[in-house]
Amino acid sequence: MTWRSRLGLGGPALVAVLLLTLPLVALLARADWGRLVSDVTGGTALPALRLSLVTTSSTAVLCLVLGTPLAWLLARSDHAGTRWLRALLTVPLVLPPVVGGVALLMTWGRTGILGQYLSPLGIEIPFTTVAVVVAETFVAMPYYVLAVEGAMRGLDPRLESVARTLGASDLRYLRTVALPLVVPGIASGLALAWARALGEFGATITFAGNFAGRTQTAPLAVYVALQEDPSVATSISIVLLTVSVIVLGLLRGRWIR
Amino acid sequence: MSEAALDARISLTRGTLQVDVSLAAARGEVIGILGPNGGGKTSTVLALAGVLPLEEGHVVVSGTTWETAGGPRRLPEQRSVGLMLADALLFPHLRAIDNVAYGPRSRGVPARAARTRARQELARVGLGDLVDARPSELSSGQAARVALARALAADPDLFLLDEPLSALDPETRARTRSELARRLRDYGGVTVLVTHDPLDALTLADRLVFVEAGAVTQVGTPSEVLREPRTPYVATVVGLNLYAAQADSHEVLTLAGGTPLIVGESPLGQVWAAVSPHAVVLHRERPEGSSRNVWAMRVTEVTLRGQSARVSLTEPLELIAEVTLASVAALGIQVGSHLWASVKATEVSTYPR
The missing domain is CATH 2.40.50.100 (RNA polymerase II/Efflux pump adaptor protein, barrel-sandwich hybrid domain)
Structure with a gap:
């Protein structure tokens, strides 16, 4: 490389690296490590972290149970409509989360297109823990479906022909061959979806509100704490950062290359 | 020829190619299908397997109708076929024995009996000591032999091979060819072998069917074809x-x-x-x-x-x-x-x- 290209490419690259890493360094540098334990265990932090754990796990399960069959059907269909459906399913990926929250209210709210029928039955979704899960699933499931569908499309279609001629129905092929082979895709899809759900803020606060212990997830607690006691905000942030890095590390060692 | 064990007319369209191929064979017979690439050989095999539907024609095997165009159609898993392709296509997450037992298991044989059968089939192709090997630990020739054992472990009435040796290096190919010839001799069903290698066809097949541009251009025993080729392609092959x-x-x-x-x-x-x-x-x-x-x-x-x-x-x-x-x-x-x-x-x- 010439000096010119070193400077021309290296300069912007260095700026990019700093933009991405400096905030993480700053978070660690400004943390009040002595108060970390008391910050996290006291006040609103612990219930918020616990709620985040419960809701993100529920989201992961919903992705697995609902998203896997969807990914399978998308991967196997070569119908023209499938392309449109797939495009539609990716809208939540690019939609501003607040808009997602508004859309969820229009769906599940008291006068929403589904909510108006649920309300008379005494079922109220908005501003409940269930609403947190619904909001997180809304933003996270597309990541899961796309990751798993990609992995399923990567399977050699001749494997299915072989399995079928050996007497396997399509469900048996799915259970005994396709699913075991896409476990890495399922794992990385779950990690992506889980990480997206853990960070969910906009849709949650819009659709589920910010009630401590019920709908106040860790990101909401960080935002509230920042205005009252910044030390608590950095402490919760460090917990979230640590958990995210651990999950990423586990997946990377095992499944993500 | 006694009662036909295979009676088929395969008529379908693949892209711009019109395929119309009739095949008949007796039990134990090996039919070699030869032809230039893109001439309809693979489509014929996939239609026999039930992967591609027929537009016209029928597939009748051992007196049972598997498909009539416009009529009822058996899915691939409802046909008694074995399929072996150029790549071994072993299930990469299953050991050799479980690959071979997959067919019997899918057809309802209890686990223990299926594994016993798989062990026998592996021993038959000389892989008795590799039953627990993972596909990634096998050489290409060993993988091909596992695929052969797997295709025949459920006693199919029809055995379909599409260029089974073409992905192997020349030395492995010669060894696997003789293994295949030996296994085909004890096999009682009908074998349909697609190949573009004249040596495979002449050494393995009892009868040759040449398929060019979707149509049968010549049928005969290897010696008949060698003596009197009837198209320029057949002449090139021989x-x-x-x-x-x-x-x-x-x-x-x-x-x-x-x-x-x-x-x-x-x-x-x-x-x-x-x-x-x-x-x-x-x-x-x-x-x-x-x-x-x-x-x-x-x-x-x-x-x-x-x-x-x-x-x-x-x-x-x-x-x-x-x-x-x-x-x-x-x-x-x-x-x-x-x-x-x-x-x-x-x-x-x-x-x-």
Whole structure:
């Protein structure tokens, strides 16, 4: 490389690296490590972290149970409509989360297109823990479906022909061959979806509100704490950062290359 | 032929190709399907397996109708078939024994019995000590043999092989071919073997079916086909020069370009004339002697095959000569050189078109 290209490419690259890493360094540098334990265990932090754990796990399960069959059907269909459906399913990926929250209210709210029928039955979704899960699933499931569908499309279609001629129905092929082979895709899809759900803020606060212990997830607690006691905000942030890095590390060692 | 174990007419469209192929075979028979790439061989196999639906025709195996166009159709898993493709396509997450047991398990055989059967099948193809190997630990030849064991472990009525040896290196291919030949001898069902390798076809098949551009162009035993190829493609496969000719007398044929060809004895009318490349003699000067067919020709290609060379010549007709390496050197044969070629009249075999 010439000096010119070193400077021309290296300069912007260095700026990019700093933009991405400096905030993480700053978070660690400004943390009040002595108060970390008391910050996290006291006040609103612990219930918020616990709620985040419960809701993100529920989201992961919903992705697995609902998203896997969807990914399978998308991967196997070569119908023209499938392309449109797939495009539609990716809208939540690019939609501003607040808009997602508004859309969820229009769906599940008291006068929403589904909510108006649920309300008379005494079922109220908005501003409940269930609403947190619904909001997180809304933003996270597309990541899961796309990751798993990609992995399923990567399977050699001749494997299915072989399995079928050996007497396997399509469900048996799915259970005994396709699913075991896409476990890495399922794992990385779950990690992506889980990480997206853990960070969910906009849709949650819009659709589920910010009630401590019920709908106040860790990101909401960080935002509230920042205005009252910044030390608590950095402490919760460090917990979230640590958990995210651990999950990423586990997946990377095992499944993500 | 006793009761037909396979009776099929496969008619379907794949892209721009219209496939219409009829096949019949008795139990234990091995049918070799040969043809140029893109000619409909693989489509025929996939239709027999039930992966591609028929537009017209039928598939009847051992008296059971698997499919009639427009009528009921058995799914692949409801047909008693074994399928073996160019790549072994073993299930990568299953050990060899579980790959082989997959067919019996899918067809409802209890786990223990299926594994016992799988062990036997693996032993049969010489892999008794690799039952617990993972596909990633097997060589390509071993993987092909596991695929063979897997395809036959559920006792299919119809065994379909699509270029089963083409992905193997030459040495492994020879070994796997003889393993396959041995296993096919004890197999009681009908085998349909698709290949473009003449050696596979001639050594493994009882009967050859040539499929070109979606249609059957010639059917016969290997020796019949070797003796009397009926299309230029078949002639290339069996290594003969073949000409469509018009016989107005018993001794002189007229080839497509108007070139006369003198022969020993020919039926009248439209005939094929076949000339073995070994029967073509090359000379630097115009030969004196008994050969009745002598042409001044130009060399277009020279390819070596072991100790001999195949020399492609052109004008006034396309002709391939097979000569020794010594003659190549002695005659100074190279692309573009001009030579005399002669063929004795008695070396030309003729038969009606």
